[in-house]
């Protein structure tokens with residue numbers, strides 16, 4: 001019964017490392033940007049936020065309550081008690097269970113896909129990596145890792161200006177957005193325009209801005225690897241899942257590897273992708289897949305993203321092997 005569904009699922013994603021017309025990194029930039037816009041719009045449209053002033057929780061544009069009307073305790077029979085318990089479960093416990101299940105489910109299916117393709121903080125860290133590389137010739141402020149890209153660009157001034165702009169604008173926008181999950185965004189914008197701040201707005205803007213500056217300048221992907229709870233949950237569930245998305249190396253064609261180290265250099269999580277060993281830090285970003293396709297020709301790369309346990313292309317569906325001439 002599930003055969004055709006599984007086949008379609010496999011066909012759609014299994015070999016996306018081999019068959020794509022748009023680079024994965026370009027697709028990823030679009031998905032990261034789209035998700036940042038969504039995160040920005042959620043409090044603005046009251047889709048999901050708690051208002052600390054009115055003490056109301058908003059969900060999908062409406063104030064969310066337990067659904068208990070005035071005089072709800074008047075019926076003191078067993079049926080009445082059951083009705084209250086059911087309302088409490090449906091409106092208070094169930095939504096939280098669904099919310100808490102999001103990252104385990106995402107991890108079970110996509111591994112750390114969310115981290116690589118959607119997480120706004122991950123996108124900010126990649127931007128920080130890029131600017132640090134342009135300015136200092138390495139991704140980190142502190143030391144250069146052996147697998148980092150070489151950058152001999154000498155036009156530092158535009159990147160220095162971009163870095164300053166980034167350090168001012170992005171933490172401020174991040175502060176407005178995240179504070180908006182607790183205080184109505186229009187109140188925040190009004191206070192910014194009139195430059196007249198309440199303590200809550202000031203604390204939110206300053207606190208979030210300092211957090212974003214410190215993490216993007218000093219910590220970056222170390223936070224993703226060792227601290228982020230959402231990342232750790234996806235890592236754990238992705239690791240135990242037999243079907244999760246993961247990076248795969250074409251073992252059968254490993255002699256085609258030119259040792260160009262493009263894949264190593266592309267990896268901002270400091271993984272050596274062609275080791276063909278699962279690494280729990282891999283965020284399935286596909287940067288190494290792009291790098292290898294660039295070196296060996298589009299569609300001929302040795303790396304790909306795919307679901308499930310099989311490790312090399314010989315276990316991929318026959319039609320894919322035929323298409324890529326890998327029989």
Ligand code: SF4
Pocket residue numbers: 247266267268269270271272273281282283284285286287288289
């Ligand atoms: S190993 Fe490849 S897919 Fe995984 S994080 Fe590194 S570059 Fe991205």
Ligand code: SF4
Pocket residue numbers: 256257258259260261262263264274291292293295296302303
């Ligand atoms: S990018 Fe491909 S060819 Fe280059 S080192 Fe990595 S696996 Fe080998």
